[in-house]
Amino acid sequence: MSNEVTSLASGHEGTLKDQFSAYLSRLRAGEMGSLPAVVAAVVLALIFEIASPFFFTKLNFTNMFVQAAELTMLSAALVFVILLAEIDLSAGVTAGVAMAVWIVLMKYLAMNWILALILAFAAGLLIGWIIGFMVAKIGVPSFVVTLAFFLGFQGMQLVLLGEGGLYRVEVPEILAIMNSNMPGWAGWALIAACAVTMALLAVWDRGRRSRKGLVNKPISILIIKIIAVVVLGGVAVFIMNDNRSQGAIPIAGVPIVVPITVAILFIGSFVLDRTKFGRHLYAVGGNPEAARRAGIKVAKIRIYAFMICAFLAVVSGIFHSSRIGNVDGSAGHTIVLSGVAAAVVGGVSLFGGRGKLSHAAIGAIVITMIDNGLGLLQMPAGISFLITGSVLLLAATIDALARNRGGVINRN
Amino acid sequence: MEGPVIELAGVKKSFGPVDVLKGIDLKAYAGRVLALVGDNGAGKSTLIKGLSGVQPFDEGVVKFDGQEVNITTPRGASALGIEVVYQDLALCENLDIVQNMFLGHEEMLTGTLHEAEMELLATKALQSLSVRTVKSVRQKVSSLSGGQRQTVAIARSVLREAKLVILDEPTAALGVAQTEQVLNLVRRLADNGVAVIIISHNLSDVFKVCDDIAVLYLGRLVAQVKTSETNSTEVISYITGAKTQEGEGK
Numbered sequence: 001m002s003n004e005v006t007s008l009a010s011g012h013e014g015t016l017k018d019q020f021s022a023y024l025s026r027l028r029a030g031e032m033g034s035l036p037a038v039v040a041a042v043v044l045a046l047i048f049e050i051a052s053p054f055f056f057t058k059l060n061f062t063n064m065f066v067q068a069a070e071l072t073m074l075s076a077a078l079v080f081v082i083l084l085a086e087i088d089l090s091a092g093v094t095a096g097v098a099m100a101v102w103i104v105l106m107k108y109l110a111m112n113w114i115l116a117l118i119l120a121f122a123a124g125l126l127i128g129w130i131i132g133f134m135v136a137k138i139g140v141p142s143f144v145v146t147l148a149f150f151l152g153f154q155g156m157q158l159v160l161l162g163e164g165g166l167y168r169v170e171v172p173e174i175l176a177i178m179n180s181n182m183p184g185w186a187g188w189a190l191i192a193a194c195a196v197t198m199a200l201l202a203v204w205d206r207g208r209r210s211r212k213g214l215v216n217k218p219i220s221i222l223i224i225k226i227i228a229v230v231v232l233g234g235v236a237v238f239i240m241n242d243n244r245s246q247g248a249i250p251i252a253g254v255p256i257v258v259p260i261t262v263a264i265l266f267i268g269s270f271v272l273d274r275t276k277f278g279r280h281l282y283a284v285g286g287n288p289e290a291a292r293r294a295g296i297k298v299a300k301i302r303i304y305a306f307m308i309c310a311f312l313a314v315v316s317g318i319f320h321s322s323r324i325g326n327v328d329g330s331a332g333h334t335i336v337l338s339g340v341a342a343a344v345v346g347g348v349s350l351f352g353g354r355g356k357l358s359h360a361a362i363g364a365i366v367i368t369m370i371d372n373g374l375g376l377l378q379m380p381a382g383i384s385f386l387i388t389g390s391v392l393l394l395a396a397t398i399d400a401l402a403r404n405r406g407g408v409i410n411r412n
Numbered sequence: 413m414e415g416p417v418i419e420l421a422g423v424k425k426s427f428g429p430v431d432v433l434k435g436i437d438l439k440a441y442a443g444r445v446l447a448l449v450g451d452n453g454a455g456k457s458t459l460i461k462g463l464s465g466v467q468p469f470d471e472g473v474v475k476f477d478g479q480e481v482n483i484t485t486p487r488g489a490s491a492l493g494i495e496v497v498y499q500d501l502a503l504c505e506n507l508d509i510v511q512n513m514f515l516g517h518e519e520m521l522t523g524t525l526h527e528a529e530m531e532l533l534a535t536k537a538l539q540s541l542s543v544r545t546v547k548s549v550r551q552k553v554s555s556l557s558g559g560q561r562q563t564v565a566i567a568r569s570v571l572r573e574a575k576l577v578i579l580d581e582p583t584a585a586l587g588v589a590q591t592e593q594v595l596n597l598v599r600r601l602a603d604n605g606v607a608v609i610i611i612s613h614n615l616s617d618v619f620k621v622c623d624d625i626a627v628l629y630l631g632r633l634v635a636q637v638k639t640s641e642t643n644s645t646e647v648i649s650y651i652t653g654a655k656t657q658e659g660e661g662k
Contacts, residue, residue, distance in 0.1 A: 008543075008546060008549050009548040009549070009550075010548055010549050010550050011550040012550075029555060205527070205528075208527070208529075209528040211528070212529060212532045213532070214528055214531060214532060274524040275523070275525065276520065276525065279507075279515075279518060279525060280516075282504070282506060282507060283504045283507060283515055285506065286504035286506035286507060287503065287505065290502035290503055290512075291504065293498070293502045294502070294517075295490065295516035295517075296516050352506075353505075353506035353507075
């Protein structure tokens with residue numbers, strides 16, 4: 001065996017310019033990631049800014065983050081199953097049932113809200129496990145299993161809450177998530193924490209590569225990425241920290257939901273990118289048979305994915321209850337399709353194995369912008385649905401074409 | 413010559429009333445390439461599935477490095493040092509070369525994937541086979557040609573330090589130049605001291621790269637000969653049952 005360290009390339013070589021041209025050739029090969037969604041977001045922002053004087057007000061800018069958080073969380077939940085080329089149509093109603101469990105435990109058993117919330121999460125995990133078991137062990141297609149749960153859980157919500165039952169959320173900590181803001185300094189601290197985390201992770205990775213005698217990418221790429229995060233995040237925090245109230249009482253600061261969402265996306269991405277479980281999840285999504293032959297317990301991965309999906313869906317349910325201030329029997333019936341749309345628009349492939357949590361967040365912002373912008377233009381709701389549907393179809397088409405470009409279809 | 417890496421004696425396998433393997437004796441040696449040939453239904457795949465633990469044998473003795481072993485699962489086979497490169501390759505197209513080579517056997521450091529270590533070891537494994545056709549070890553497998561994919565699949569067995577590598581029709585879907593590359597790769601694999609078994613329908617490939625040829629006919633091993641001591645006419649008559657090693661005709 002050769003003692004020479006490396007003569008085969010690893011994609012880390014070359015200057016900033018080389019890296020950029022390598023990125024361009026990946027784009028041409030169909031690995032576009034979330035780029036189309038980012039472009040769409042910028043274009044939509046320009047259109048709505050021109051069309052409506054309210055779109056880029058401080059109030060609406062902050063509102064969009066709050067609206068997008070709920071969808072981001074549900075979409076991130078769905079990413080875990082879409083990566084396996086599965087679907088969970090019941091994610092929204094799972095959240096609805098978990099919230100119903102939560103409120104009923106508090107109202108009728110006078111349970112402490114935290115304990116009740118833990119049990120609500122447990123209910124979500126149990127639902128995820130049952131779905132995963134049905135799909136992975138029994139072999140029922142996830143579309144059918146979750147469609148059945150989607151119908152059944154609408155009934156479960158009514159049973160738990162009673163016909164037309166509507167309960168106010170009276171837990172200040174939960175209401176604060178969507179309705180309260182952090183002090184100004186905390187917004188800046190959030191940006192600083194993001195930048196420091198990025199830098200530390202990069203130093204960690206580069207150290208590991210250097211110790212093995214491997215080439216690192218030019219450090220300028222890292223610096224550019226960190227500057228981009230600081231500048232974009234800084235502008236957002238600057239806007240949100242300014243008083244956006246139209247009344248006498250000032251409202252300012254980054255909504256509390258933002259750091260929660262960022263933290264969950266970070267943890268989820270860490271699991272997907274840097275753990276054995278994450279690697280195996282992508283492998284099962286890419287080629288289940290290859291994964292099985294490599295000794296991966298495919299059924300276990302599938303079950304865990306559905307459990308994570310249900311868990312994050314419950315988080316999204318909490319955001320929803322916090323925003324509207326109550327729990328009712330119709331929660332979560334429609335949001336799941338927007339969640340799938342957000343993931344696909346953001347660049348997560350419905351064919352499995354390709355996509356990231358950050359894609360879900362970007363897709364959720366695009367879908368939220370369409371909804372919000374058309375609302376400001378006082379378009380009827382029908383138009384909003386039509387446009388969102390068209391965007392989803394467009395994104396799915398791009399996904400299929402990119403897959404063709406990669407040569408996957410031609411070979412099969 | 414050293415003792416065989418793997419030795420089968422009286423191996424049998426049946427599916428219900430159908431006896432697919434009727435008592436096979438076979439030996440494969442380190443540093444040598446053994447071709448396993450035979451017509452469709454001769455039992456080649458069943459033999460391989462038994463060796464890889466996918467479908468354990470019903471009867472017979474399997475000795476690995478002189479020790480009697482019982483291979484019942486793919487994991488058990490892998491733990492012994494038996495790696496199978498399947499015809500459909502079993503690679504994940506959405507993952508890169510390094511990720512595929514370490515799939516299911518990831519190197520970890522403080523609870524996270526040790527990408528640097530894996531990249532280094534994968535690169536070394538590819539270099540030990542003198543692979544130069546791959547542009548970058550971080551290329552996605554979806555962007556590789558058939559020959560390059562075969563290369564990755566074979567290099568994976570080097571990484572696992574396999575003592576016996578079984579290749580199922582490694583050149584079936586390849587063009588002329590790529591077939592040449594893969595056959596060279598197989599030769600180097602054996603030269604690195606690995607025992608190699610190749611299943612092939614292509615006799616010209618077999619004569620190019622193999623040291624020994626074993627012929628299966630309807631669940632029996634009808635011949636195991638040195639490539640240098642036979643020719644394709646004789647091998648074809650074994651395959652078609654026109655000739656057995658004990659004597660002409662039956």
